[in-house]
Amino acid sequence: MDSQTVDVVVVGAGQAGLASGYFLKRAGMDFVILEGNARVGDVWRDRWDSLRLFTPARYSALPGLKFPAPAGSFPGKDAFADYLESYAQHFQLPVRTRVQVLSVRKAGSMFEVQTSDGPLQAHAVVVAAGPNSAPNIPDVALDLDGEIQQLHSSGYSSPAGLPGGDVLVVGAGTSGAEIALELAHKHRSGQVFLAGRPTPHIPDAVFRYAGALYWRLVNSVLTLDTKPGRKVAQGFHRRGAPLIRVSMEDVERAGVIRLPRLTGASAGKPVFGAGTSDGGTPAPGAAPGTAPSAAPANLRTVIWATGFRPDFGWIEGLPVDDLGWPATTRGVVAEIPGLYFVGMPFQYALTSAIVGGVGRDAEYVVEHLAARHALTSTNA
DSSP: OOOEEEEEEEEOOSHHHHHHHHHHHHTTOOEEEEOSSSSTTHHHHTSOTTOBOSSOGGGOOBTTBOOSSOTTOOOBHHHHHHHHHHHHHHTTOOEEOSOOEEEEEEETTEEEEEETTEEEEEEEEEEOSOSOSEEOOOGGGGGSOTTSEEEEGGGOOOGGGSOSSEEEEEOOSHHHHHHHHHHHHHOTTSOEEEESOOOOEEOHHHHHHHHHHHHHIIIIISBTTSHHHHHHHTTHHHHOOOEESOOHHHHHHTTOEEEOOEEEEETTEEEEOSSOSSSOOOOTTOOTTSOOSSSOTTEEEEEEOOOEEOOOTTBTTOOBOTTSOBOOBTTBOTTSTTEEEOSOTTSSBTTTTSHHHHHHHHHHHHHHHHHHHHHHHHHO
């Protein structure tokens, strides 16, 4: 198949890709957005049934189109998926679904993009595939008893899909806490355990009564342009984002048993550190400050709410940091002119990877891209 040439290839039709498309269209660029799923928004539809956005609707819209929900509500994942699909239709963005991007490489002044639908050539590539491409499952998973069902949070849908017995959720971030809370309410045939050190909790009242001030803090103050922002950015990928809409107090009130960080396995059972991670409920029979030798004997399921790891090996020559995240300046890859990223965690601000913050980064990247394209076209 002959290679088609466009100004820009955008990889991914999630919130980052669609926001990039919005600004590319305004700039008059010839571009295409490639999406591997059958429908725009399927990456959200495929997540667990009860998932809701972590930020209120007023902060969950993409540029140019308000989210159709009460400002203070937390929309469900299907509602947000439908919003993304309607966004692409509303602005008539050139999205091609069911197209997998296999590789990207710079060849002279152009990029060669190999896809499941044939090759493309582009003057620039915007990678908006998101940071959730490869589930991060610790090596200790290999040492657990084969009779214990294991799944990553990305493969969890509802309590109905789990066997009877106790469930251990590993990872005390927002996703892990919400899954444990749902299991405690609906998974009645066993106990629910949550292992890990939680990140700081942002109370609902902050959004309800000081939402505008809080949003200004995380979106405009905590950026790479400020000293507080640069401090927060240091080690961000190792710490994770704060707890939003759910707290450890909520989890404990629901009857979830808190455990410290998982440290290994013994005789096929998970083993944890001493005591609880921060003074929460100890495991049955384990006094505070002591280490339970393993999970309860009736453990049947482990859910790894341990986030994702970057997986950009399909981009030839991409410079990355020590954790594998792309090395960029506000999404611009200096070492590969014409290559850009949108939607990476703390790409510019604490909000860079969430819906309400991705538009600003997309606008910056497209402005840089369009200026470069104009300059190279003039000099050609």
